[in-house]
Amino acid sequence: MGGLLIVSMFMISDPGFRSDVAPVLARRCVGCHGGQKPRGGYSLETWASLNEAGKSGMAPVVPGKPGESPLFTRLTESDSKRRMPPDDEPLSPSEIAAMGKWIAGGARFDGPDKAAAIQTYLPPRNHPPAPARYPGPVPVFAVAFAPGGKVVAAGGVNEVTLWDPENGRLLGRLPGLPARIQALAYSPDGSALLVGGGSPGEYGEVVLVNPDKPESRKPLGVFPDIVLAAAFSSDGKAVVAGGADRAARAFATASGKELWRASFHADWVTAAAFSPDGRFVATASRDRTVKVLDASTGKLFTTFNGHRRQYGPHTGQFEVYGVAFDTGGIAYSAGGGTAVRVWEPLKAQEENGSAIDMEARFAKAGHTRYLEYASGRPVFGLAWAGGRVFTATGDGKVRRHEPNSGKQELEYAGATEWLYCVSASPATRRVAAAGFDGVLRIWNWESGDLVASFPAAPGFSR
Numbered sequence: 001m002g003g004l005l006i007v008s009m010f011m012i013s014d015p016g017f018r019s020d021v022a023p024v025l026a027r028r029c030v031g032c033h034g035g036q037k038p039r040g041g042y043s044l045e046t047w048a049s050l051n052e053a054g055k056s057g058m059a060p061v062v063p064g065k066p067g068e069s070p071l072f073t074r075l076t077e078s079d080s081k082r083r084m085p086p087d088d089e090p091l092s093p094s095e096i097a098a099m100g101k102w103i104a105g106g107a108r109f110d111g112p113d114k115a116a117a118i119q120t121y122l123p124p125r126n127h128p129p130a131p132a133r134y135p136g137p138v139p140v141f142a143v144a145f146a147p148g149g150k151v152v153a154a155g156g157v158n159e160v161t162l163w164d165p166e167n168g169r170l171l172g173r174l175p176g177l178p179a180r181i182q183a184l185a186y187s188p189d190g191s192a193l194l195v196g197g198g199s200p201g202e203y204g205e206v207v208l209v210n211p212d213k214p215e216s217r218k219p220l221g222v223f224p225d226i227v228l229a230a231a232f233s234s235d236g237k238a239v240v241a242g243g244a245d246r247a248a249r250a251f252a253t254a255s256g257k258e259l260w261r262a263s264f265h266a267d268w269v270t271a272a273a274f275s276p277d278g279r280f281v282a283t284a285s286r287d288r289t290v291k292v293l294d295a296s297t298g299k300l301f302t303t304f305n306g307h308r309r310q311y312g313p314h315t316g317q318f319e320v321y322g323v324a325f326d327t328g329g330i331a332y333s334a335g336g337g338t339a340v341r342v343w344e345p346l347k348a349q350e351e352n353g354s355a356i357d358m359e360a361r362f363a364k365a366g367h368t369r370y371l372e373y374a375s376g377r378p379v380f381g382l383a384w385a386g387g388r389v390f391t392a393t394g395d396g397k398v399r400r401h402e403p404n405s406g407k408q409e410l411e412y413a414g415a416t417e418w419l420y421c422v423s424a425s426p427a428t429r430r431v432a433a434a435g436f437d438g439v440l441r442i443w444n445w446e447s448g449d450l451v452a453s454f455p456a457a458p459g460f461s462r
Helices: 003-011 017-028 093-104 345-352 355-362
Strands: 143-145 152-155 157-163 170-186 193-199 203-210 213-223 227-232 238-243 248-252 258-262 269-274 280-285 290-294 300-304 320-325 331-335 339-343 369-372 379-385 388-393 398-402 407-412 419-425 430-435 439-444 450-455
Touching: 017 093, 143 170, 143 419, 143 430, 152 170, 152 430, 152 439, 170 203, 170 213, 170 238, 193 227, 193 238, 203 227, 203 238, 213 238, 213 248, 227 280, 238 269, 238 280, 248 280, 280 320, 280 331, 290 331, 290 345, 300 345, 331 379, 339 345, 388 419, 388 430, 398 430
Parallel strands: 170 227, 227 269, 269 320, 320 379, 379 419
Antiparallel strands: 143 152, 152 157, 157 170, 170 193, 193 203, 203 213, 227 238, 238 248, 248 258, 269 280, 280 290, 290 300, 320 331, 331 339, 339 369, 379 388, 388 398, 398 407, 419 430, 430 439, 439 450
């Protein structure tokens, strides 16, 4: 180690893992040393994995001895082929010095959870401003009507845009948000908008925004990958969020305190919903299941396996992209296939049983009902409102089902590209959807007539 670096190590104040080391690892190292196949078999995703040897078999960190710690020595290699990060600019002298002094001081841990992803220790990012004028429409992945239905929110680039659903007039812009917005949900009283998003494969964030005061933002949590799902409890006192890191996390709305984390899925968490009585949280996933969690603890209550049936109607293996509850606690979930599943958490638990009664259970049809459609394209957006189920699919259609009879009542046409999201307002009898073409479409709930259609892109005109 050069003399200048030694001097630098002693000139900086005592570095902490959370404040000085974790941000460097997250920004420069986790890209290669993360995921299911980290380079060299060495993962830097969590504190626990940071201290586990990779394929070399050497202890990565020897507390008090940076010169014997590969985590440090590989940063100072003169051989560019062995120096980390490879094929990239080396860490700055101050970053290397902070790493060395932290190890020399005992490599102490000051984070919140040794098993949590290192990225989640970090503060939310300062995001770039949204485009003053959009050069063209961008895909819209999330829409939500405000209570009362007079405003519809849509995801934009580093912002959420607010629109008059009757005429497409821009009502407001909520800036300072992640690059891609994947989830939107209004609080029951409309005083807060829950926003989830991030950058795929690299960063996720969930934040509360006051729609009337765009500068008023309360970040709730940072995620190691993009947030794809977010929902309020029916009383507005808690929220849940999940995403591409395969985990779900709950937060207290007032304090922002994290209440629990749950990692039961084997793939992305794509949607989330609270039951109306606040007892359950349901999380949908690309792993073809819906997990039902205890809303107060995050513990697993049961798994709904109706999207990977091997017998009975609608057999097949289907990813799940949407989940919702009605006011009576009935659950609705959809994704691949040609039907929305209608089911109940308590009955799903009873039907799961155990290996002892597997043969008897397989002989039964089960309690799941189906809302059928003939699209053959996945359902990407699902909403329950006013006693009806609305789905947005990859064929550019929104469909409305009456859940008791199971009948499809209406199709809302006009889009030709994939639709990713749908929201419905019982107050104004309006239905909104958007997708790949970036156009926000508003229909009359009853007739299916198109009320308004406009790019959700401020400053752009067709």
